[in-house]
Amino acid sequence: MADLEAVLADVSYLMAMEKSKATPAARASKKIVLPEPSIRSVMQKYLEERHEITFDKIFNQKIGFLLFKDFCLNEINEAVPQVKFYEEIKEYEKLENEEDRLSRSRQIYDTYIMKELLSCSHPFSKQAVEHVQSHLSKKQVTSTLFQPYIEEICESLRGSIFQKFMESDKFTRFCQWKNVELNIHLTMNDFSVHRIIGRGGFGEVYGCRKADTGKMYAMKCLDKKRIKMKQGETLALNERIMLSLVSTGDCPFIVCMTYAFHTPDKLCFILDLMNGGDLHYHLSQHGVFSEKEMRFYATEVILGLEHMHNRFVVYRDLKTMMLGPGFCIKEGVGSLLGTSAVIFV
Numbered sequence: 241m242a243d244l245e246a247v248l249a250d251v252s253y254l255m256a257m258e259k260s261k262a263t264p265a266a267r268a269s270k271k272i273v274l275p276e277p278s279i280r281s282v283m284q285k286y287l288e289e290r291h292e293i294t295f296d297k298i299f300n301q302k303i304g305f306l307l308f309k310d311f312c313l314n315e316i317n318e319a320v321p322q323v324k325f326y327e328e329i330k331e332y333e334k335l336e337n338e339e340d341r342l343s344r345s346r347q348i349y350d351t352y353i354m355k356e357l358l359s360c361s362h363p364f365s366k367q368a369v370e371h372v373q374s375h376l377s378k379k380q381v382t383s384t385l386f387q388p389y390i391e392e393i394c395e396s397l398r399g400s401i402f403q404k405f406m407e408s409d410k411f412t413r414f415c416q417w418k419n420v421e422l423n424i425h426l427t428m429n430d431f432s433v434h435r436i437i438g439r440g441g442f443g444e445v446y447g448c449r450k451a452d453t454g455k456m457y458a459m460k461c462l463d464k465k466r467i468k469m470k471q472g473e474t475l476a477l478n479e480r481i482m483l484s485l486v487s488t489g490d491c492p493f494i495v496c497m498t499y500a501f502h503t504p505d506k507l508c509f510i511l512d513l514m515n516g517g518d519l520h521y522h523l524s525q526h527g528v529f530s531e532k533e534m535r536f537y538a539t540e541v542i543l544g545l546e547h548m549h550n551r552f553v554v555y556r557d558l559k560t561m562m563l564g565p566g567f568c569i570k571e572g573v574g575s576l577l578g579t580s581a582v583i584f585v
Contacts, residue, residue, distance in 0.1 A: 283415035295398035311410040341381040462507040493544035
């Protein structure tokens with residue numbers, strides 16, 4: 241009977257994974273309802289008091305960027321090519337293969353830099369142009385190749401264009417979404433929970449699917465009774481604080497927390513779902529990595545650690561079982577083993 245239940249759990253989990261790959265409308269079983277547009281004045285005052293109404297704060301949020309982009313492309317009278325240029329650079333930064341970066345960087349240079357230089361309409365500084373030209377001539381295509389342009393693009397958008405955005409309906413929609421975000425009170429009913437994908441001293445990790453978006457996550461459930469019995473209250477609180485810290489920013493080499501809530505008997509952390517096995521699994525299946533592979537994976541780990549160090553978090557539990565596909569660092573309380581994985585400096 242236990243074997244049958246395990247098979248059914250596996251089938252349910254795999255079906256949920258397939259549904260999560262569908263279009264958002266098809267995969268969602270619960271819809272989000274936005275508040276009335278009149279909420280704008282209240283939300284604007286609330287956000288201003290917390291210094292959240294700045295170009296950088298809005299532009300660097302996913303929903304803020306998408307609404308700002310929509311405004312620039314569809315509602316403003318003047319052309320704003322900087323937004324597409326910015327998007328192209330961000331897509332370039334995600335590329336891992338050097339050949340892909342070389343090809344994409346030349347394409348970006350020809351489309352957004354060389355074309356404007358030839359027409360004498362390039363609005364960016366000479367230093368930014370020379371930086372890119374110098375690195376391209378040496379085929380040094382690092383992920384930060386276009387960083388000078390990122391800074392200048394943001395500077396060009398934060399003035400009158402951002403002010404017009406603030407006066408538009410798109411900013412009203414931003415306020416509506418922020419109101420939804422601030423009023424989220426999650427419960428287990430917001431997720432369909434599937435099979436266990438990990439166990440530990442304080443609880444289990446489940447694969448789960450969010451009802452309103454259909455997206456798959458890992459749900460880390462810590463049992464309150466076990467925490468109290470093992471006197472792990474401080475560890476659990478530290479994990480919650482630490483996950484909040486490292487989940488800010490845009491680092492692909494960290495397993496981030498999206499939501500956190502609790503039930504009468506569980507503390508629940510909703511984390512990125514990482515499929516594909518940890519480093520320990522790949523070592524046992526693959527054997528010894530080549531030097532080239534090892535350099536690549538070590539670089540990913542270093543970037544993940546750097547992201548944590550920049551937020552004053554020191555990782556103390558780094559081992560092969562704690563490195564997921566990619567290889568992403570799975571931060572936490574000793575992988576649910578009850579040992580302190582981080583310290584704050």
